[in-house]
Amino acid sequence: MPPDEAELVADNLVEADLRGIDSHGTNLLALYVSRLESGHLRPTTAVSVVRDDGSTVVLDGGLGFGQVAGRHAIDLAVDRGRAHGVAAVAVRESTHLGALATYTERAAHAGIFAMAFQNGPTIVPPFGGLTPLMSTNPFSYAVPAGDEPPIVYDVATTTVAGNKIILAKKRGDATIPSGWANDDAGRPTTDTAAASVHHLQWFGGHKGYGIALLVELLAGVLAGSCFGHTEHTASLLHGADRIAKGYVFLTLDVDRFVPVAEFRRQVDALIRDVHAGERAVGVEAVLVPGELEYRRRAERLRAGIPLSVPLIDEIDGLARAAGVAPLR
Numbered sequence: 001m002p003p004d005e006a007e008l009v010a011d012n013l014v015e016a017d018l019r020g021i022d023s024h025g026t027n028l029l030a031l032y033v034s035r036l037e038s039g040h041l042r043p044t045t046a047v048s049v050v051r052d053d054g055s056t057v058v059l060d061g062g063l064g065f066g067q068v069a070g071r072h073a074i075d076l077a078v079d080r081g082r083a084h085g086v087a088a089v090a091v092r093e094s095t096h097l098g099a100l101a102t103y104t105e106r107a108a109h110a111g112i113f114a115m116a117f118q119n120g121p122t123i124v125p126p127f128g129g130l131t132p133l134m135s136t137n138p139f140s141y142a143v144p145a146g147d148e149p150p151i152v153y154d155v156a157t158t159t160v161a162g163n164k165i166i167l168a169k170k171r172g173d174a175t176i177p178s179g180w181a182n183d184d185a186g187r188p189t190t191d192t193a194a195a196s197v198h199h200l201q202w203f204g205g206h207k208g209y210g211i212a213l214l215v216e217l218l219a220g221v222l223a224g225s226c227f228g229h230t231e232h233t234a235s236l237l238h239g240a241d242r243i244a245k246g247y248v249f250l251t252l253d254v255d256r257f258v259p260v261a262e263f264r265r266q267v268d269a270l271i272r273d274v275h276a277g278e279r280a281v282g283v284e285a286v287l288v289p290g291e292l293e294y295r296r297r298a299e300r301l302r303a304g305i306p307l308s309v310p311l312i313d314e315i316d317g318l319a320r321a322a323g324v325a326p327l328r
């Protein structure tokens with residue numbers, strides 16, 4: 001890979017680990033390397049413009065790294081949001097973005113209210129079904145604050161991201177929390193071995209499923225990307241000729257609605273109201289989205305990122321194969 005693109009992807013993975021999103025950190029390195037080696041992921045990311053109408057832009061991610069095309073797309077969405085008040089940048093023929101918060105938070109730091117939607121391989125059945133149709137279809141939003149860190153919401157529309165099940169299997173955990181996944185027959189299970197990454201549960205049942213469909217409609221159908229049973233979205237777990245993902249970044253220039261300084265003060269006030277309210281029994285702190293990751297990032301910058309032994313072994317295997325110094 002070109003060194004600057006490799007650095008951007010590496011930063012993205014380490015940033016996810018720092019924030020405690022271990023499922024989207026260096027845990028993904030082996031998958032990315034195998035997809036580079038199999039030719040499913042192109043080492044150089046050539047982003048091209050499909051259509052540019054000012055406040056709306058459609059890009060082609062060239063089946064290179066989502067992190068590289070994604071950085072380009074969010075920066076464009078911020079610029080266009082500022083120029084037009086509201087903007088949408090859609091990207092087709094791209095791949096995994098990693099944690100969506102990376103992109104929305106970047107926009108929030110620039111004073112922009114941002115939303116991100118990404119679809120992906122067909123691994124999760126519609127609510128009540130058994131035939132996979134969509135991905136874990138993540139959704140994120142981020143909002144600039146003043147003295148407080150920005151509010152950053154970033155979730156898969158399934159109860160957890162599929163990588164959390166893969167990580168639990170990799171760690172050898174005996175059980176997973178209830179509500180994460182079903183077995184192959186669609187029965188809820190807490191047995192890690194029986195849990196199927198093809199039968200993740202939607203958060204909030206039919207409600208999360210409806211949001212997942214919104215992500216599919218925006219990031220898949222509207223972006224002109226793959227969706228549903230399109231052959232190119234075939235599960236990356238089963239192998240596919242080509243695995244494309246689509247995404248959409250929506251941006252709002254806060255200053256067009258209320259003066260941005262006032263908005264930041266009001267968001268701070270809202271965050272402080274959240275903190276100041278009474279807590280339920282056993283709850284240490286009432287938080288806004290993003291706060292947990294913000295705190296964890298500070299802690300991990302100080303104390304380091306804990307990596308499991310199997311993950312260290314995996315990274316060291318890749319390092320030795322590439323002639324790079326292993327971690328231990």
Ligand SMILES: NC(=O)c1ccc[n+]([C@@H]2O[C@H](COP(=O)([O-])OP(=O)(O)OC[C@H]3O[C@@H](n4cnc5c(N)ncnc54)[C@H](O)[C@@H]3O)[C@@H](O)[C@H]2O)c1
Pocket residue numbers: 021023024096097098099100101118119120136137138139140152153154155156157158159160161162164286287288289290291292293
């Ligand atoms: N690119 C992709 O294709 C893809 C697919 C699926 C998931 N993902 C990523 O996986 C990551 C993890 O998703 P997830 O669904 O497992 O996340 P999760 O269930 O851990 O939820 C995380 C969100 O909830 C907030 N949160 C957690 N505890 C809170 C509390 N007590 N009070 C208030 N807010 C709280 C966090 O700040 C964060 O915004 C995300 O970064 C997502 O983008 C990416």
